[in-house]
Amino acid sequence: MSDIETARECLSAARRAMDAIDHYSCTIFCQERINGKPRKPEQILSRYQRPGSVYLRWLPGPFEGLQCSYVPERDGKGKFQARETGLRGMVGTVTWSDDSPIIDKMYPHYFRTHETSLVHMIELASDIQTRAEAKGLIKVDTIDEVVDTHTHDKATRVVTTLSSSKNDGLLWSKTELFFDRESALPIHFKLYDFDGALSGEYAFVGLDTKVPSSPKDFVIHKL
Numbered sequence: 001m002s003d004i005e006t007a008r009e010c011l012s013a014a015r016r017a018m019d020a021i022d023h024y025s026c027t028i029f030c031q032e033r034i035n036g037k038p039r040k041p042e043q044i045l046s047r048y049q050r051p052g053s054v055y056l057r058w059l060p061g062p063f064e065g066l067q068c069s070y071v072p073e074r075d076g077k078g079k080f081q082a083r084e085t086g087l088r089g090m091v092g093t094v095t096w097s098d099d100s101p102i103i104d105k106m107y108p109h110y111f112r113t114h115e116t117s118l119v120h121m122i123e124l125a126s127d128i129q130t131r132a133e134a135k136g137l138i139k140v141d142t143i144d145e146v147v148d149t150h151t152h153d154k155a156t157r158v159v160t161t162l163s164s165s166k167n168d169g170l171l172w173s174k175t176e177l178f179f180d181r182e183s184a185l186p187i188h189f190k191l192y193d194f195d196g197a198l199s200g201e202y203a204f205v206g207l208d209t210k211v212p213s214s215p216k217d218f219v220i221h222k223l
Helices: 003-019 101-106 118-134
Strands: 023-034 042-049 053-058 067-070 078-084 096-098 139-147 154-161 175-179 186-192 198-207
Touching: 003 118, 003 139, 003 175, 003 186, 023 154, 118 175, 118 186, 118 198
Parallel strands: none
Antiparallel strands: 023 042, 023 198, 042 053, 053 067, 067 078, 078 096, 139 154, 154 175, 175 186, 186 198
């Protein structure tokens, strides 16, 4: 099997593994570069329930105490609920539209609430790799076995160059994906901008797919 076939199979196996999962909980490690400047690392408690419900609560860090909940059956597609702590939290839980420009100003992140799910990240990585292949641009740089620095689990690391120019219509120039050896899921993503700098890093730590989930897990409460 060639390197590109191996990279393709890693993502296919990840999609199959994710298809068998109805819910999970984890802590997301997130660090992004916004407007050319690295942001402070964030840790986010995350829950997911099919078909697409997401709950996030920021742990100590830049947005400590912020909660977001995306349940399209409750709020409508493209909308989510959020609640802050402190003085801003006094207004209670507020419903926002995904395309609100206020969101980018108050909480600058690359991904909206529903886009933080492992399901979305797998689909996005698969789509971009497929489009890079179709354009004849993709190149697999490295495939090796490592111990992931965030989860401390054994993983297959796949480093792929996708494009050298943003004009190719791809989001990143290179991806570094870490596929858990036991579950086949990509539990760590490193995404690179076209200047070679790290655009965003996301690790799904302590992924638990066995603890039952209920609707109340996606309700925002006063902390």
